[in-house]
Amino acid sequence: MTRPQVVLVGPMGVGKSTVGQLLAARLGVGYRDTDDDIVAEQGRTIAEIFVDEGEPVFRAIEKAAVRRALTEHDGVLALGGGSILDEDTRALLAGQRVVYLSMDVEEAVQRTGLNAARPLLAVNPRKQWRELMEARRHLYEGIATAVVATDGRTPEEVTQAALDALELKEA
Ligand SMILES: Nc1ncnc2c1ncn2[C@@H]1O[C@H](COP(=O)(O)OP(=O)(O)OP(=O)(O)O)[C@@H](O)[C@H]1O
Numbered sequence: 001m002t003r004p005q006v007v008l009v010g011p012m013g014v015g016k017s018t019v020g021q022l023l024a025a026r027l028g029v030g031y032r033d034t035d036d037d038i039v040a041e042q043g044r045t046i047a048e049i050f051v052d053e054g055e056p057v058f059r060a061i062e063k064a065a066v067r068r069a070l071t072e073h074d075g076v077l078a079l080g081g082g083s084i085l086d087e088d089t090r091a092l093l094a095g096q097r098v099v100y101l102s103m104d105v106e107e108a109v110q111r112t113g114l115n116a117a118r119p120l121l122a123v124n125p126r127k128q129w130r131e132l133m134e135a136r137r138h139l140y141e142g143i144a145t146a147v148v149a150t151d152g153r154t155p156e157e158v159t160q161a162a163l164d165a166l167e168l169k170e171a
């Protein structure tokens with residue numbers, strides 16, 4: 001069994017995939033993303049899983065995917081934005097190096113826009129994002145080793161801030 005060097009959490013569109021890949025390159029390790037794992041394993045998009053089977057089934061698939069990735073991957077791991085809703089998943093994250101990437105609502109709307117690939121933001125992105133964050137902010141903060149604000153920062157600046165916050169050295 002192994003464990004990731006860094007786990008990235010945060011809401012949809014905050015830059016987990018973008019920053020995760022930059023961080024992995026800087027650390028000289030691999031990058032993995034549980035949303036990508038789910039799409040590969042299921043052979044369909046996340047939006048399709050939500051439409052075909054509903055959110056509870058997606059969450060069960062996600063929980064298994066996160067558990068697997070946390071024990072298999074030793075690089076940078078980005079989790080789906082809602083994965084921290086699960087209590088068992090939060091327990092697995094205790095003791096790991098977890099970075100919460102944060103942003104405010106205006107930045108969120110700019111980054112996610114009206115992107116139909118994000119089923120939870122499909123109707124009224126600004127209102128839905130605010131509601132999601134009211135329910136989740138304390139969960140992200142509760143499991144984070146470090147909180148890195150991404151507003152007004154380039155992906156490279158966010159990556160540097162994460163390395164600094166974790167006091168990690170580059171490869
Ligand atoms: N620091 C940043 N500044 C500006 N734009 C950014 C930044 N980081 C990411 N982006 C842009 O925001 C969008 C979402 O980024 P990304 O896909 O990395 O987020 P994510 O957290 O992985 O989202 P998802 O929840 O869909 O997995 C992309 O278009 C990306 O280019």
Ligand SMILES: O=C(O)C1=C[C@@H](O)[C@@H](O)[C@H](O)C1
Binds near residue numbers: 079080082118119120
């Ligand atoms: O925040 C969420 O609940 C989600 C985030 C994405 O990463 C995907 O896992 C999916 O769109 C759900």
Ligand SMILES: [Mg+2]
Binds near residue numbers: 017033078
């Ligand atoms: Mg992503």
